[in-house]
Amino acid sequence: MEKQFFFDADTPDPDRVDGRAKVTGSARYFAEYTLPDMTYGVLVTSPVTKGRIKALDTKAAEKAPGVIAVLSHLNKPSVPGYEAPPAEGRGPGMRIFYTDKIYFNGQPVALVVADSFERATYAATLVRAQYEKEEFRTDFDANLDKAVAPRAPGAAEYKRGNIDAYKNAEVQLESEYFIPTEMHNPMELHGILAHWESPEKVIMYAKTQGVKATQQTVTNLFKLQAQNVQVFSEFVGGAFGIALRTWPHEVATVMAAKMVGKPVKLVLTREQMFTMVGYRPQAKQKLGMGATKAGILTGITHEAIGQTATYDEFTEGIVNMTKFMYACPNVNTRYKVLPLDVCVPIWMRGPGEATGAFALESAMDEMAYRLGIDPVEFRIRNYAETDPQRNQPFSSKYVKEAYQMGADKIGWSKRNPVPGSMKNGDWQVGYGMSTGVFTAGRGGATVRAVISDDGMLLLQSAVSDIGPGTGTAMVKIASDLMGMPFEKIRFELGNSSLPPAPSQGGSSTLSTVGSAVNDACLALQEQLAILAGQKTFAGKTKQDIVFSNGRIGLKNEPASAIGYAELLRQNNTPAVEVTKDSRQGEAARKYSIYSFSIHFVEVNVHPATGVVKVTKIVSVGDAGTIVSAKTAASQMIGGAVGGIGMALTEEAIMDHRFGRYVNHNFADYHVPVHADVPHVESLFINKPDPIINPMGAKGMGEIALIGFSAAVANAVFHATGKRIRSLPITPDKIL
Numbered sequence: 178m179e180k181q182f183f184f185d186a187d188t189p190d191p192d193r194v195d196g197r198a199k200v201t202g203s204a205r206y207f208a209e210y211t212l213p214d215m216t217y218g219v220l221v222t223s224p225v226t227k228g229r230i231k232a233l234d235t236k237a238a239e240k241a242p243g244v245i246a247v248l249s250h251l252n253k254p255s256v257p258g259y260e261a262p263p264a265e266g267r268g269p270g271m272r273i274f275y276t277d278k279i280y281f282n283g284q285p286v287a288l289v290v291a292d293s294f295e296r297a298t299y300a301a302t303l304v305r306a307q308y309e310k311e312e313f314r315t316d317f318d319a320n321l322d323k324a325v326a327p328r329a330p331g332a333a334e335y336k337r338g339n340i341d342a343y344k345n346a347e348v349q350l351e352s353e354y355f356i357p358t359e360m361h362n363p364m365e366l367h368g369i370l371a372h373w374e375s376p377e378k379v380i381m382y383a384k385t386q387g388v389k390a391t392q393q394t395v396t397n398l399f400k401l402q403a404q405n406v407q408v409f410s411e412f413v414g415g416a417f418g419i420a421l422r423t424w425p426h427e428v429a430t431v432m433a434a435k436m437v438g439k440p441v442k443l444v445l446t447r448e449q450m451f452t453m454v455g456y457r458p459q460a461k462q463k464l465g466m467g468a469t470k471a472g473i474l475t476g477i478t479h480e481a482i483g484q485t486a487t488y489d490e491f492t493e494g495i496v497n498m499t500k501f502m503y504a505c506p507n508v509n510t511r512y513k514v515l516p517l518d519v520c521v522p523i524w525m526r527g528p529g530e531a532t533g534a535f536a537l538e539s540a541m542d543e544m545a546y547r548l549g550i551d552p553v554e555f556r557i558r559n560y561a562e563t564d565p566q567r568n569q570p571f572s573s574k575y576v577k578e579a580y581q582m583g584a585d586k587i588g589w590s591k592r593n594p595v596p597g598s599m600k601n602g603d604w605q606v607g608y609g610m611s612t613g614v615f616t617a618g619r620g621g622a623t624v625r626a627v628i629s630d631d632g633m634l635l636l637q638s639a640v641s642d643i644g645p646g647t648g649t650a651m652v653k654i655a656s657d658l659m660g661m662p663f664e665k666i667r668f669e670l671g672n673s674s675l676p677p678a679p680s681q682g683g684s685s686t687l688s689t690v691g692s693a694v695n696d697a698c699l700a701l702q703e704q705l706a707i708l709a710g711q712k713t714f715a716g717k718t719k720q721d722i723v724f725s726n727g728r729i730g731l732k733n734e735p736a737s738a739i740g741y742a743e744l745l746r747q748n749n750t751p752a753v754e755v756t757k758d759s760r761q762g763e764a765a766r767k768y769s770i771y772s773f774s775i776h777f778v779e780v781n782v783h784p785a786t787g788v789v790k791v792t793k794i795v796s797v798g799d800a801g802t803i804v805s806a807k808t809a810a811s812q813m814i815g816g817a818v819g820g821i822g823m824a825l826t827e828e829a830i831m832d833h834r835f836g837r838y839v840n841h842n843f844a845d846y847h848v849p850v851h852a853d854v855p856h857v858e859s860l861f862i863n864k865p866d867p868i869i870n871p872m873g874a875k876g877m878g879e880i881a882l883i884g885f886s887a888a889v890a891n892a893v894f895h896a897t898g899k900r901i902r903s904l905p906i907t908p909d910k911i912l
């Protein structure tokens with residue numbers, strides 16, 4: 178079968194398949210579902226940061242109007258998965274309502290279920306708890322000496338060549354970087370609607386990045402048959418990593434639904450979104466960098482300490498990029514975690530690398546200025562043609578072309594490189610750039626494809642779409658292969674009963690599920706060829722048959738071609754169905770497979786007020802074939818928006834007297850608004866990666882953000898001569 182892709186950046190891309198449903202309100206998110214006899218859950222949370230619940234008085238709440246039950250550690254139903262001893266290695270975990278222990282401020286201590294949300298909210302205020310308080314530690318800066326090696330194997334140290342070789346270099350640099358705790362803040366709040374249809378069967382409408390993951394967790398915890406645990410999550414209103422695990426409040430809701438024998442819906446408040454569903458952990462980093470006067474790197478040492486929780490360990494690859502981004506003979510990294518009495522962190526867009534890239538790419542800029550070399554040129558002098566960490570080729574890497582493309586677009590060569598030299602009226606003008614990288618993963622997924630005699634192609638997979646446009650990209654892949662228009666193809670997702678797929682995370686969905694769509698379409702063509710051999714093209718085999726423009730015909734006989742629907746009707750077959758599993762082959766292991774991004778920004782800095790405005794953005798993605806130009810561009814725009822927040826405004830601030838966040842709302846935690854975001858130019862190399870998958874496409878969700886904050890910090894330096902190594906770059910740091 179001939180494969181036909183029509184990925185052409187100049188052809189206008191079709192609209193998102195679910196765009197209309199989303200903007201007209203017909204797309205239904207978990208909280209919009211209702212079930213007969215539904216009840217509402219509201220959480221009571223701990224105002225204490227560490228200790229135990231001494232007494233819990235729920236009587237007044239239980240007597241309040243409309244209240245059906247108050248669930249807590251005193252009356253919880255049995256959760257078999259919580260009875261077992263904790264798993265080795267990661268800490269005891271948070272077994273909601275299975276202990277009187279308080280691990281962090283804002284931890285749920287009770288769940289009130291009532292016949293309306295308002296009544297449950299009121300009754301929750303009537304629950305009285307007494308706590309035995311213990312001394313707690315939440316202050317990251319004050320406890321850095323208590324950081325420990327992570328239990329996760331292999332995460333602590335890496336070395337190539339000599340340790341701390343930068344200390345012997347001709348030109349040396351030693352800098353410290355800080356990024357604060359950042360909150361994901363998707364538009365859609367977290368929560369779940371759970372209903373036990375029988376003592377053995379539970380259904381859930383959830384906000385999740387993985388319907389199969391949620392199914393697995395609940396199956397294990399409640400010792401059920403997987404097919405009796407159904408999870409629906411057709412639309413997800415943003416996540417950025419926050420829905421990559423099943424959180425305690427979700428388990429609590431499933432417990433409550435079991436207890437009251439009715440559906441229970443629970444939706445967190447925005448304030449609770451800051452306290453119990455993770456965040457990007459704050460981190461302190463030290464970068465030691467050495468180079469020759471000619472600008473050749475001789476040594477990099479990258480050390481990081483990231484925040485984690487006492488009850489559960491979270492690790493991320495903060496120092497990973499440093500190991501392979503540049504051709505440097507001596508590299509060593511050290512990574513530690515600091516367990517504090519806080520909620521456990523969770524991956525947030527560009528997890529690890531976004532933090533690490535801020536340090537590495539700021540240091541690269543500092544070193545370039547110290548050497549008197551253009552920052553782009555410095556990177557090119559240290560370009561890694563092959564992966565220096567694993568000593569093997571990259572599957573594809575067009576980063577030199579990407580530097581050039583971005584530099585040309587923003588007018589890099591026209592700037593005056595002297596810091597503080599450029600002006601726009603009262604404003605100082607600066608240009609900065611950085612590199613980003615993330616693993617381009619491909620897992621295994623299964624897709625079912627059904628083509629029917631009404632001319633429709635149905636594709637099914639239990640994947641989630643948290644917003645990148647997965648459905649659209651999958652339809653595009655099928656559309657190109659089958660030669661069928663978008664409107665004839667439907668991609669069904671967000672339902673755990675569909676063929677299995679991994680969670681949407683780590684920029685791997687397009688690669689993983691897209692490959693299965695590709696393989697399913699090819700398998701479908703084979704079946705259609707066999708069918709055609711029965712009657713339409715009697716006696717012919719697949720070698721004689723070609724597919725072109727949505728039609729099937731005989732080789733060299735264009736007039737013989739007919740549409741799929743007609744083929745099915747001619748052969749008295751209502752539908753042809755195939756199910757294909759697709760995963761990465763062994764051969765790919767010989768390659769290092771990464772997606773890359775280059776960010777160029779222009780900033781204006783107001784010298785009197787310290788205000789920084791990002792005025793131009795050019796982001797270049799080297800992510801293989803661009804399957805869907807429109808959704809790919811949207812990814813880059815979203816990454817830039819998140820990157821502006823990370824660089825300039827976002828910071829969760831905790832009052833360590835109480836162990837509580839003080840800016841747990843959108844008034845005080847500042848995410849970028851439209852006025853903060855200029856037009857985002859997103860450019861793509863758009864050259865297929867020959868190794869990763871049949872489409873040649875690599876993920877791009879993470880690279881859209883990774884490195885962006887360094888580009889802004891580097892631009893601020895160019896504008897002002899001031900090097901700011903602590904995010905966010907607020908006006909007080911400029912002045």
Ligand code: MOS
Pocket residue numbers: 386416417418419421524525526527528681682683684
């Ligand atoms: Mo992401 S942090 O892979 O949702």
